[in-house]
Amino acid sequence: ETGVTQTPRHLVMGMTNKKSLKCEQHLGHNAMYWYKQSAKKPLELMFVYNFKEQTENNSVPSRFSPECPNSSHLFLHLHTLQPEDSALYLCASGTGRDEKLFFGSGTQLSVL
Amino acid sequence: DQQVKQNSPSLSVQEGRISILNCDYTNSMFDYFLWYKKYPAEGPTFLISISSIKDKNEDGRFTVFLNKSAKHLSLHIVPSQPGDSAVYFCAASFMDSNYQLIWGAGTKLIIKP
Numbered sequence: 001e002t003g004v005t006q007t008p009r010h011l012v013m014g015m016t017n018k019k020s021l022k023c024e025q026h027l028g029h030n031a032m033y034w035y036k037q038s039a040k041k042p043l044e045l046m047f048v049y050n051f052k053e054q055t056e057n058n059s060v061p062s063r064f065s066p067e068c069p070n071s072s073h074l075f076l077h078l079h080t081l082q083p084e085d086s087a088l089y090l091c092a093s094g095t096g097r098d099e100k101l102f103f104g105s106g107t108q109l110s111v112l
Numbered sequence: 113d114q115q116v117k118q119n120s121p122s123l124s125v126q127e128g129r130i131s132i133l134n135c136d137y138t139n140s141m142f143d144y145f146l147w148y149k150k151y152p153a154e155g156p157t158f159l160i161s162i163s164s165i166k167d168k169n170e171d172g173r174f175t176v177f178l179n180k181s182a183k184h185l186s187l188h189i190v191p192s193q194p195g196d197s198a199v200y201f202c203a204a205s206f207m208d209s210n211y212q213l214i215w216g217a218g219t220k221l222i223i224k225p
Binding site: 040092097 | 116156161201213214216
């Protein structure tokens, strides 16, 4: 398998649920990213990991908790989300030395 | 305040004609610009980029033009093909940003047969 794989593709959860999004990259990249895309809005950077170390946290609420156990895997743990958190969550990877990112297909999240 | 703006939410172009997608930015520190293309149910894919030291970069049917004085860049697709129907995102970065991108909201391009 090649590229960046995200699971699940779709997720519906209640505000009291706990769920996790998973991302895996097979490109040998050192940097991994979580982005949020709301309808008709720019992509919002949430977290950046470089060599498994978190290098950016763009003021993301604590109900989103990232985890990067190694350079190939990235998780986003979700708990007590709000309806306004409904969006497409995109994972990306890159070399960390330039701006070209490789994205997964995203997880379409709906919070009821 | 959006630093990268794509003011046209959508654009409809006849197959075979030229598609021109526009992007404006406010931060004069940006020194690298990229275009990404996104199909429904897929993540964005890198299309073409340009450094601020250039004013044009061409790759097959795709050409990006940069006008630094106007803080404006455009993506030209010629000739437009049905497979070009997608959402196009403009993004920018600057040297001290650790390669992080600032994104526009996207323009949906529809190629009519």
